[in-house]
Each structure stands twice: as C-alpha cells, then as structure tokens.
Amino acid sequence: MSLTPQTRKRLPKIKAGLLKGDNYTIIGEACGVTEKTIDRDVKAWLQSGNFEDWIKTQWIELHGRILAEDPTEAYRQISRLVTKMITQRQEIRTEGNLNITGLNEGIDKLIKFSKEDETDAS
Numbered sequence: 001m002s003l004t005p006q007t008r009k010r011l012p013k014i015k016a017g018l019l020k021g022d023n024y025t026i027i028g029e030a031c032g033v034t035e036k037t038i039d040r041d042v043k044a045w046l047q048s049g050n051f052e053d054w055i056k057t058q059w060i061e062l063h064g065r066i067l068a069e070d071p072t073e074a075y076r077q078i079s080r081l082v083t084k085m086i087t088q089r090q091e092i093r094t095e096g097n098l099n100i101t102g103l104n105e106g107i108d109k110l111i112k113f114s115k116e117d118e119t120d121a122s
Contacts, residue, residue, distance in 0.1 A: 003048050007041045014041060015054065
C-alpha cells in the first residue's frame with residue numbers, strides 16, 4: 001500500500017511527535033488535522049511497510065548511542081536479539097518439516113484407504 005501525498009507530507013511531524021511521546025491529538029494539532037486523520041495516517045504507514053524501515057533506522061541510531069555509552073549492555077541486548085533470530089529460524093525449519101511429515105502421513109493414509117476400498121470392491 002502506498003501513502004497519499006498528504007500523509008507523506010505529515011509523516012515527518014508524525015515521526016517527530018511519536019519520538020517526543022506526543023499523542024495523536026497533539027500530533028494532529030501540529031499538522032493542522034484531527035487525531036482521526038493521524039490515526040488513519042499511522043495505519044496507512046504501518047500497512048505500507050515504511051514503518052518497519054523507520055523502526056530499524058531508529059534502532060540502529062539508538063544502538064550506536066548505547067554502544068558508545070555502555071558497550072556491555074549493548075552486547076547483551078544484541079546477543080538476545082541474535083538468539084531470538086536463531087530460535088525463530090529453527091522453529092520455522094521444524095514447522096516446515098512437521099508440515100511435510102504430516103502431509104506425507106496424510107497421503108499414506110489416503111493410499112491405504114484406497115487400497116482397502118479396491119480390495120473390498122473385488
């Protein structure tokens with residue numbers, strides 16, 4: 001989903017407001033629109049995929065600051081994230097194998113039932 005020109009125009013103020021901790025009403029006032037418009041803009045932004053890119057950029061910037069201030073804590077947090085990523089990949093592989101195994105078992109049962117039906121028909 002792409003963003004409308006109006007939403008793209010408001011987006012810098014929306015991002016700045018979110019970083020300050022402003023609510024949609026305050027952000028809407030800064031943009032000259034209602035909070036419902038900001039809500040719609042944010043929903044469109046989420047659906048567009050651009051929000052994830054922004055979050056990743058924010059994370060990289062903040063990680064750089066924390067790394068400079070407290071490298072041990074930065075290492076702990078990045079290690080947690082890497083562990084989660086590895087676990088998720090392993091779960092996806094396991095689920096994929098289980099689905100294939102389940103599919104194969106289902107096919108085997110169908111073949112078995114069809115053979116029994118052929119035997120009964122004879």
